[in-house]
Amino acid sequence: MWSWVAHRVTGMLIFVFLFAHVLDTALVRVSPEAYNTVISSYKNPIVGLGEAGLVAAVIFHAFNGVRVMLVDFWSQGPRYQRQMLWVVVGLWVVLFVPFLVRHLMHVFA
Template sequence: MTTIEAPAQPKRRTLYRGDPGMWSWALHRITGVTIFFFLFVHVLDTALVRVSPEAYDATIETYKTPIVALMEMALVAAVLYHAFNGVRVILVDFWAKGPKYQRLMLWIVLAACALLGIPAIGRMFFYLFTEH
């Protein structure tokens, strides 16, 4: 008589702990949506100048706050990451050795973002607290 055994159950985990590739994928989507939202708002507020120059001036005046300045700094970081990671994604997809070097390229992307982003954001932060 033969017995039928149930298949082995995989280990259950309560939290997915993805590797850096999963986090880079998620951050690429988040930065893309953020940039799209900024462009949408930018087109709308720029269009206000044709509708009502006074409303446009009032809107631009509300942008001269520290909160919006911090949002602009985050936008710089988002654009840098999205651009460099986009090049990495293209290389992974279309370069034969791309998948082999995808993790190294991620670290290069992060280093490039830091090398360009820190001085740019630092300059923006400096102008936030100085008179101009």
Template sequence: MMLLRYRGREGMLAWAFHRIAGVAIWAFVVLHVVDIYLVGGNPGAYNELLKIYASPIGRVLEAALGAALLYHALNGLRIILMDFWPALTRWHRELWYVSWGIFVIVGVPVGWIILKPIWEGVPR
């Protein structure tokens, strides 16, 4: 397995997390196409799907999607910066940690807002 043979470090982790986030985003897009189809094709099924989205597991998945989108965007910007200014590749590790810092600063409050109704018991 590639993950077990490779030494790891920030570059490899950035690569792996970027792919995982991309697959998660793709899965959401597929689910979104299906649920939009259900609006016209089967409104009852669509309403049931909305109940799942509003449930605690739905909120956790929504927070995970937000995290995947945010990480994928920040890492993509890091890659773009290094593509336009190749000298920055010397600091790819530091840039990765900066992107994680931004991820925490933005992601934690947003995640809290998304997950807060679970603890308060408030429906959406």
């Protein structure tokens, strides 16, 4: 139940971000200056932490999505759905923690 809620919340968050991300990237078509001005306004610790949160959401949504597919298609999927949630959490930690260290090094460098 909570993994279902988290899948919706992270999915909604990523969708809203995608809207903004395509709009600001479209500024490359306006001029290099316009794009660089907006992108440099993102280069601060607050947006940097927001980016980390977004990556956290993407990693969870990706692995939980694989879990949903395994529940749907793998004959043993429904039986192991709870254990697979712990695998999702484990993989999330393994991928996100190194990413966070690397990203914060860039943000605070």
